[in-house]
Amino acid sequence: MLGAVAIQELMGQYPCPLCIIQRYIFLVIALVALVGSVTSSRSANRIAGWASLMLAGSGLVVAARLVYVQSHPGASCGIDRMQLLTDASPLAEWWPTVFQATGMCGDVLEPILGLSMAQWGLVGFMTITGALAVGLWKRR
Secondary structure, three states: HHHHHHHHHHHHHOOHHHHHHHHHHHHHHHHHHHHHOOOOHHHHHHHHHHHHHHHHHHHHHHHHHHHHHHOOOOOOOOOOHHHHHOOOOHHHHHHHHHHOOOOOOOOOOOOOOEEHHHHHHHHHHHHHHHHHHHHHHHHH
16 A cells, blocks of 8 residues: 555556555455454454455455456446545545545556556455465465
8 A cells, every 4th residue: 555655646646446445455454464463362363364355355356347447448437436435435534645536547557567556456456365365275
């Protein structure tokens, strides 16, 4: 998330509503994982792992949708409805630089290390999903 904000500020790649939803999902995954890591209960750890896996799967869907929208210029992310929801959240009011949608989903911006920000989000969620799935499989 910090990298996305740095790129936003340094390169002018402003987040769309789908980007903001991804930021929320990354944040909630981090919080759930933190809670799971500080609890000594094995069942609480397992619940946190499964909750994180479901969140990461949701993030995969959102990121894949954004990659699709950016690769199909006629597609839309429903910016009107989603922007109303994302911009109305308390975090968007408290920290608008990070949680307020100021870009358009269809904007194709300069790639970073060969991938768009949408593709980097997809890679991030794929990595988290894979790591959680392997971790949960090994601990079963």
